[in-house]
Amino acid sequence: MFSTYTQLKYRTGSRSSDRFSYLQKLVTEFQDLMQDSKNEEAKEQILANLGNFAYDPINYDHFLSLCIIDLFLDCLDEPNSKLVQFAIGGLCNCCIDPRIAQVIEENEGLPLILGCLSSACEETVLSTITTLFYLLPNLQNPEGTFIRRLEILREKRKKK
Secondary structure, three states, X not given: OOOXXXXXXXXXXXXXXXXXXXXHXXXXXXXXXXXXXXXXXXXXXXXXXXXXXXXXXXXXXHHXXXXXXXXXXXXXXXXXXXXXXXXXXXXXXXXXXXXXHHHHHHOOHHHHHHHHHHOOOHHHHHHHHHHHHHHHHHXXXXXXHHHHHHHHHHHHXXXX
């Protein structure tokens, strides 16, 4: 799992450019489907596939150049809970990379991620906690927003 970039490149070989093309096609297809709100299952499938590609560090450059991190962040406030689950799962898979953590912070993704803590979906909450665990060492000033959000969640749970 933990490899150097050189080892990953060697293991991947010449297929790397094919990955970029494939990821680009997935992103284009997903964006086209976002115009059509009727095909939720296809959106979920594509987002799940993108999230699975986030496991492999060899794809991080592709993710950054194709703005896949932004796509994941945009899906965090979707009404479809499966899209939220797959989006936070994708972020969880790749946010350990400092460049990706920086993109998340620069695009004000932390409040969106923190919002996933109140999801009714257990997988979403678990991925959110793990994402925060990975992100916190890379964030510039996480304490205020993070602590404030946890206090709000605690108060909401007390009222129940």
